[in-house]
Amino acid sequence: MEFRHLRYFLVLAEELHFGRAARRLSMSQPPLSLNIQQLEASIGARLFTRSSKSVALTAAGLAFVPAARALLDQAAEAARHARDVGQGMAGSLSIGFAGTMLYSGLPDILERFQARHPLLRLMLKELSSSEQLIELAHDRLDIGFVHTTRVPPELSQILVSSQAFVGCLPAGHALAQQKSLSLGDLQGEPFAVVSRAVSPDYHERILSICIEAGFYPEIRYELRHWLSVVSLVSQGMGVALVPAALGRSAMAGAAFVPLDMATTPYxxxxLWKTARDNPALAGFVDAVRAANAR
Structure with missing residues (x-):
């Protein structure tokens, strides 16, 4: 049984006349008759009764009409879906991100991209930079937003944001209302950081910034997520250095104060695999580039 057999059958079932059906199908009667015979042979039942004056559907033919129509509809839907996936309009994208991206443009990128690709399913996973590199290597992520310079050569990359570190202090801290903060003033304060295991780049950066300011930080709390760091500070339990974008979290009880010294930007x-053949991925990368250009 072939799809053309189903199309020919349905037209003949509507017309109940070989001549009219053949004209609708832009073919002559003998090939149409042959195709109907082939369909009946493959099914093992007669679908039409024929006489010199009329054509009628048999009971088997009447039962086969809705099934044939459903098969053709499914085939058409499968073809539409494959075409949409091939054009990057449907399917799915798995996107990894570190927490600060929620305050550094990711929601806007997602909203604009989803509006143009409503059939495309976007799946987001909050992961550390090191976790994202592993997931990208094993094709369990299509694209990632990371905070690391340790990028394998098989990955392409776009710089999407560059921000300064700021002091994150409890709102009631004596230095919380200052216009700028001298980092040395935090010497001896209990620090909260994202753990070395989760983000070795960030952990080392915090240590180097403090050492440059003349002291080694007293690291009291090591956490997995940036917002956990800010939340702990907001409870008055310590201080932190965090990317400036986290100031947009507007978490009650936390104050964000610029540093009076220049630091290496965060x-x-x-990132995405250069060799990955995925039209939807290419479209998302274009959306990231467009967001950067604005």
Whole structure:
């Protein structure tokens, strides 16, 4: 049984006349008759009764009409879906991100991209930079937003944001209302950081910034997520150095104060496998580039 057999059958079932059906199908009667015979042979039942004056559907033919129509509809839907996936309009994308991206443009990128690709399913996973590199290597992520310069050569990248570190203090801290903060004033304060295991780049950066300011930080709390760091500080349990974008979290009880010293910026890169053949991925990368250009 072939799809053309189903199309020919349905037209003949509507017309109940070989001549009219053949004209609708832009073919002559003998090939149409042959195709109907082939369909009946493959099914093992007669679908039409024929006489010199009329054509009628048999009971088997009447039962086969809705099934044949459903098969053709499913085939058409499968073809539409494959075409949409091939054009990057449907399917799915798995996107990894570190927490600060929620305050550094990711929601806007997602909203704009989803509006143009409503059939495309976006699946987001909050992961550390090191976790994202592993997931990208094993094709369990299509794209990631990371805070690391240790990028394998098989990955392409775009710099999507570059931000300064700021002091994060409890709102009631004596230095919380200052216009700028001298980092040395935090010497001896209990620090909260994202753990070395989760983000070795960030952990080392915090240590180097404090050492440059003349002291080694007293690290009291090591956490997995940036917002956990800010939340702990907001409870008055310590201080932290965090990317400036986290100031947009507007978490009650936390104050964000610029540093009076220049620090190496906290960069975020968008990463994906260069050799990955995925039209939806290519479209998302274009959306990231467009967001950067604005």
């Amino acid at each position: 960069d975020t890169h968008c």
